[in-house]
Amino acid sequence: MTRHDAxxxxxxxxxxxxxxxxxxxxxxxRQVYDTSVKPYTSWxxxxxxxxxxxxxxACWVAFADGALAGFVLGSMGFDQRADWGNLEWIATAPAHQGRGIAGRLVRACCRTLTEAGAAAVVTDVESRNTASAALMRRNGFVEGVTVTLFVREV
Ligand SMILES: CC(C)(COP(=O)(O)OP(=O)(O)OC[C@H]1O[C@@H](n2cnc3c(N)ncnc32)[C@H](O)[C@@H]1OP(=O)(O)O)[C@@H](O)C(=O)NCCC(=O)NCCS
Known part of the structure; x- marks a missing residue:
């Protein structure tokens, strides 16, 4: 546990x-995702x-002084793989960022998925989201395949 976690x-x-x-x-x-652009349009x-x-x-919430400070949303199953857990959405309220909350949420979600029988936990990170990529790397995720969305403007 780091100092900010403590x-x-x-x-x-x-x-x-x-x-x-x-x-x-x-x-x-709605506050932290730009829902006008992929991959947040499905929020x-x-x-x-x-x-x-x-x-x-595998959904957890974090509360500070009675108000929501963060959340993580996941569940078993990813595409056709019933034995993979999916950590799909995570956020920390801006006032609480940088204090270890998302790290705790990631670990709680992964623990729940592991207890549910997950052989692996999968998450996707938008290429410009360096904070999210660092968060995942810090918590044991390793980069897999990269998928780029190609868009043809009409
Ligand atoms: C990504 C996000 C959830 C991180 O939340 P957080 O509570 O601030 O993260 P933590 O304090 O738990 O940080 C854990 C680790 O993530 C990394 N990290 C978090 N914010 C970072 C930033 N702005 N820049 C670089 N690394 C960052 C660090 O490695 C950090 O560990 P360390 O401080 O021990 O090195 C938060 O920035 C957020 O809500 N962003 C908007 C929503 C979003 O993009 N969600 C992800 C897509 S679903």
Whole structure:
């Protein structure tokens, strides 16, 4: 545990996400994701519900002083691989960034997926999102295949 993790642990609590958290999670996502561009255009209540309603959800929220400070949304299954866990969405509220919250959320999500039988956990990171890439590398993820979205303007 790093120094910032230790400081954050004292004031920020993690809990499994419940349906009652969905409005705050949706609002925080709208605040931090640019939903006008890929891959964030699919951010929606249905995207949240898809993970929360899954047979094996791995969704966690972080609270600081009674307000949502971060979330992670994942569940078992990635494409056709039922034995892979998918960590799809993660965010920390701007006021709380850089204090170890996302790291704790990643580890909680991965632990839940491992307990559910995941042989691997997969996440995708947009190429310009250096903070997210560093977060994942810091937590044991290794870069796999790169997929580039080609767009033909009409
Ligand atoms: C990416 C994001 C979730 C990181 O949240 P955070 O709580 O600030 O991250 P942490 O404090 O837990 O940092 C953990 C590690 O991530 C890396 N990291 C986090 N923010 C970083 C930044 N701005 N630049 C470089 N590395 C960063 C570091 O390696 C850090 O570990 P270290 O400080 O021990 O070196 C946050 O910046 C965010 O919400 N961004 C907007 C939403 C987003 O892009 N989500 C990902 C796509 S779904």
């Amino acid at each position: 400081a954050e642990c004292q004031s920020v609590g993690l809990a499994p996400m419940e349906p009652v958290h969905a409005p705050a999670v949706l609002a925080l996502g 929606s209540l249905s995207a949240i519900a898809g993970h929360l309603d899954a047979e094996a959800p």
